[in-house]
Amino acid sequence: MTPIPVQTCEDRAAGEPARPFWPGGNQTPALFARQDPFGARKAVVPLFWMDASGDLEGMGTAFALDPWGGFITADHVIAGPRAGARHSPVGDGNLRVQGPPDAGFVAVLGYGAVFGAVGLPQEAIAPIVSAWSPGLEGSDPLARLQGRHDVQPLDLAILRALPRKPGWIHCLPMRSRQPRPRVGDTVIALGFPQIDTFRGPQEEARTIIEEGMFAAYGRVTVLLPQGRDRSTPTPVFEVEANWPSGMSGGPVLNSAGEVIGLVSRSLEPEPGVEFGVGWATWLEAMPLLATAAPTLDDSNADRRRGWAVVKDRPWTLAGVYPTEAEADVALPAAGAGFAKRFGVWRMGSDDFLSG
Numbered sequence: 001m002t003p004i005p006v007q008t009c010e011d012r013a014a015g016e017p018a019r020p021f022w023p024g025g026n027q028t029p030a031l032f033a034r035q036d037p038f039g040a041r042k043a044v045v046p047l048f049w050m051d052a053s054g055d056l057e058g059m060g061t062a063f064a065l066d067p068w069g070g071f072i073t074a075d076h077v078i079a080g081p082r083a084g085a086r087h088s089p090v091g092d093g094n095l096r097v098q099g100p101p102d103a104g105f106v107a108v109l110g111y112g113a114v115f116g117a118v119g120l121p122q123e124a125i126a127p128i129v130s131a132w133s134p135g136l137e138g139s140d141p142l143a144r145l146q147g148r149h150d151v152q153p154l155d156l157a158i159l160r161a162l163p164r165k166p167g168w169i170h171c172l173p174m175r176s177r178q179p180r181p182r183v184g185d186t187v188i189a190l191g192f193p194q195i196d197t198f199r200g201p202q203e204e205a206r207t208i209i210e211e212g213m214f215a216a217y218g219r220v221t222v223l224l225p226q227g228r229d230r231s232t233p234t235p236v237f238e239v240e241a242n243w244p245s246g247m248s249g250g251p252v253l254n255s256a257g258e259v260i261g262l263v264s265r266s267l268e269p270e271p272g273v274e275f276g277v278g279w280a281t282w283l284e285a286m287p288l289l290a291t292a293a294p295t296l297d298d299s300n301a302d303r304r305r306g307w308a309v310v311k312d313r314p315w316t317l318a319g320v321y322p323t324e325a326e327a328d329v330a331l332p333a334a335g336a337g338f339a340k341r342f343g344v345w346r347m348g349s350d351d352f353l354s355g
Contacts, residue, residue, distance in 0.1 A: 023215075030218075037112050040190060046107070063262070074157065077157070078131055133158075134291075154235075175260050177298045181254065186255055220239055235286055236281055261281050306343075
């Protein structure tokens with residue numbers, strides 16, 4: 001099994017050397033702790049439910065979709081607590097969810113190496129303001145007659161957090177189109193299997209909830225673009241792996257270190273056996289992914305689509321934004337000679353290709 005380098009797009013752009021993720025000491029490639037506070041931990045985050053009193057309950061894992069507050073997780077990670085949230089059916093059979101104002105999901109962002117019992121800085125708590133899950137029309141013939149929306153969510157959710165200052169969020173290379181996974185391929189998953197409940201105001205939360213990122217190697221065994229069966233239609237690829245429950249929603253990367261899926265479901269290994277069975281939501285095979293994640297660039301895993309505020313001579317990139325409206329707001333402050341353009345941005349650099 002060849003070690004896989006895990007590196008954010010921003011580190012690649014900066015020319016940082018890739019560091020393969022591999023276990024040390026008595027750990028096994030099937031599941032091992034990996035502390036990477038200035039690398040992948042900027043992109044992969046534990047996801048919590050915060051109640052009205054500020055208590056944090058660990059739910060699973062998410063990872064950055066773009067540097068503007070977009071995250072991806074598994075739909076089943078957010079399915080329980082969101083039951084009391086407001087649901088807004090979308091005409092194409094999908095579902096948007098807006099949490100109640102006094103409670104909701106929060107991502108705990110990576111903020112570097114910490115020594116001692118240091119409380120989380122407020123900037124590390126990123127409230128999730130909305131979630132969107134693609135879904136398929138259900139088969140209940142009475143639902144429409146009764147005015148109910150019979151929607152079967154697929155196991156992927158796009159989260160939107162409040163924006164953060166540049167540098168707080170990094171992104172992993174993401175491959176939403178070919179090359180597709182093949183049977184026999186080695187993959188690696190990242191997540192927080194030891195995520196736990198924290199009781200007490202978030203201001204008193206200690207770094208124990210920030211630590212605990214694990215990596216797990218596995219081997220692709222089956223491709224299921226139509227899902228496992230009629231009751232589980234999410235496109236997945238099956239993996240011989242050990243993925244504990246807290247890793248749900250975490251990224252699954254190919255041998256090039258590019259995200260090709262996310263942890264969906266798993267069966268624990270039998271006693272005395274190193275690997276169980278896991279299923280990864282397959283990004284390339286997901287319907288409506290372009291609608292759910294319009295900032296992804298099909299052609300380049302290191303780039304994201306957006307609106308830039310730029311000047312040609314001398315070349316100056318003042319900023320890149322996910323929407324035209326945000327670029328319009330930033331344009332006057334950039335000064336004379338700047339214009340807005342739509343295109344693809346190599347994150348962590350001044351490279352921007354219009355079109």
